[in-house]
Amino acid sequence: MRNLFSLFHKHFFVCLIISLILSLGLSYCLTPHALSNLLAISILIKEIIMFMMPLLIMGCAFQCMYHLKRGGILMICVGVVTICLSNALSAWIGYGVSHIVSTPALQQAYAEQTTLLLPAFSLVLPKWLANEWALMTGLLLGMLLSIKPSMLGAQLDNLSKSGIHLILNRILMPLLPIFISGYFIKMHQDGVLSTIFYTYAKLALMMMGIYLLYLFFTYYLTSGLRLKKTYIHIKNVLPAAWVGFSAMSSLAALPLNLQAAQKNTQDSKWVGGILPISTNIHLVGDSIGIPFLAMALLITYGHPLPDLYHYFIFSCFFVLSKFSVAAVPGGGILVMLPILMQYLGFNAEMCAFITALYVLLDPIITCVNVLGNGMLMLVLDKFHYLKESRKINEKFKAKQRLARLA
Template sequence: MNFLKKNLLIQIIIAIGLGSVLGNYLPEEIGRVFSTFNSIFGDFLGFAIPLIIIGLIVPAIGNIGKNAGRLLLITTAIAYGSTLFAGLISYGVSISTFPNLLNTGEMSQVQEATRTLKPYFSIEMPPLFDVMSALIISFVLGIGISKNNLQYLEGVFNDFQKVIMALINKAIIPFLPLFIFGIFLNMTYNGQVFVVLDTFIKIIGVIFILHIFVLVFQYVIAGIIGKQNPFKLMKNMLPAYFTALGTQSSAATIPVTLKQTLANNVDPKIAGFTIPLCATIHLSGSTLKIVACAIALMLVQGEVIEFGEMIGFICMLGVAMVAAPGVPGGAIMASLGVLSSILGFNTEQQSLMIALYIAMDSFGTACNVMGDGAIAIIVNRIGQNKVAAS
């Protein structure tokens, strides 16, 4: 029972399974009870998203700039470039393969001719400000804190981050399985569930292959720059990869990642600041998953995917990933604002994104952690060249 309470993935799998079955048997009156919960929780999630953005992004940007130096800027630029590369590769592969792989537009056709479970009542919870305003406020405050060394304001937002993390861990994450159960209950009731489950299975296969490609590419680049065998470097990092599979957290894997990075002949001082920093700002595997899942959901719902809009989404997602806390599922929580503001995802679409993301959270985290080791090798080489030049 304790294992079930602590394992969000298992809870979500059970919720999806029960919702997919019980939607065929539960009376409409009972189904509407769960629909009422979903309506209230969905409004609460919409209210919380701008607060989550500010609570995570402001301290993240403020803390990164606190000890700014040339290597720090270089590391941040490489991490952001790696995240963008993963997102763009994911976009290219997804837009090329998913239209043929998925039943595009089928969900929207099902929705037009089917019934739905209506809530008994709803409670409106308008957010204090919209998502884009929250993003702009976060960037202004975060940069201002980092540049002006505003310790008091930094402390205030660090405390606010604790409040937001408590909100996520105590008031959002525990109720997500029930929320997802309600979504799949309704989708079974109106005939959409098989389209969604078919989409889940196909997406997971494509994303796993993409992870492998991105990791090999990162280590080939690192091997060329560091003048080492890339596959030997990858082999040395495998303990960190498998540890991340278990912890689902880049932060929790830092001790193992650091140890294996040192085994790849990275200077201890370089590794000591690169690995913890990248555990916060480098989420190429997470970005890859989010982009692929977003495209898949848009396709099955018959939405038009515009190139310029997706490029803007990927660029903003790379920035939002800086705010992803070192906890399981942190990246998808940090991305909800960008999904809403740029792609127009509603609370139901965001919940499906959460379910898809968490189903593959272990592999995304493992990809992030392995990529941290590659960045450390590149930064180590750059640092050696600067020392030699001086």
């Protein structure tokens, strides 16, 4: 059984593609009643995901903050603040670009379609803890117990590790392809699947163009506006980016990313302290891609786009939830589903669709995350350089004052 789970996680992307193909085949073969039962099962799985999500969010947030105890306090604080600002900037870029790209490219065709497939049954599980309270509890508890080593901290660390592994790897991840498949059957029965995927294929290409422009501009800026240096910095990170693309894991790319960051920053002390921490919380690909796709889905399903105030509230929780992202394929979108539902008005079908889009684009998103972490090291290196330069200038001025007094 353990080998079966390991094989599933290793080939999760392939399993998802196979499940989508099978769901389309079943939509042609099965009776409407059988399809209604499959849709009902998907809705039930959605309820299970939402029921377990507070535990997953709390455990991942605790893990993240508890292990921030590594390294100096100043280094950690500067790194975390920079990561939050970078994620927030990326989220607002995704929001802004979606108004330029998504609005003209999409039509509200889906809202006009007649719903042909309804679930055979429904079961609503109680919401026992709000996700934002679970997030805050995990963050605060992790910070408090990371200040001073204790037996309680170690026990909660082990408990959260085993709990995350059980919920994510043994329950939610195996259910995810079934959850998506049921809603794909519904979209196919409603006659909109081919139209939506044709449109979103073009949007995916546009999103990749946005990624390229953003990464080039940030690397160019952190390289002192010098093209040759920009080329060298990007070239050093590309092997790590390829590993992230092929393995769909930023952690798998961490060793190569560490080597690249050491080359780009001349062995800066920030690299060893911040890069392992930022790998799972500084997610440029997610921060641009998820809001971009979310705005496109709102337009597709006939919902109004959020105004600046409502998007600001969403972006705050969006940035905070990065501290609870699980390092597995599709983990970035799983913890975002409750936020998308609560603050952007997503329904279950929209959640299934954005989950499928995210997983299909996960290799590209992970590649961008790895490149974004390489860029973060350059930003922090610039901060360290400015700080050291200021110290040198202060010492030089102090020596001049002493010389004049003498």
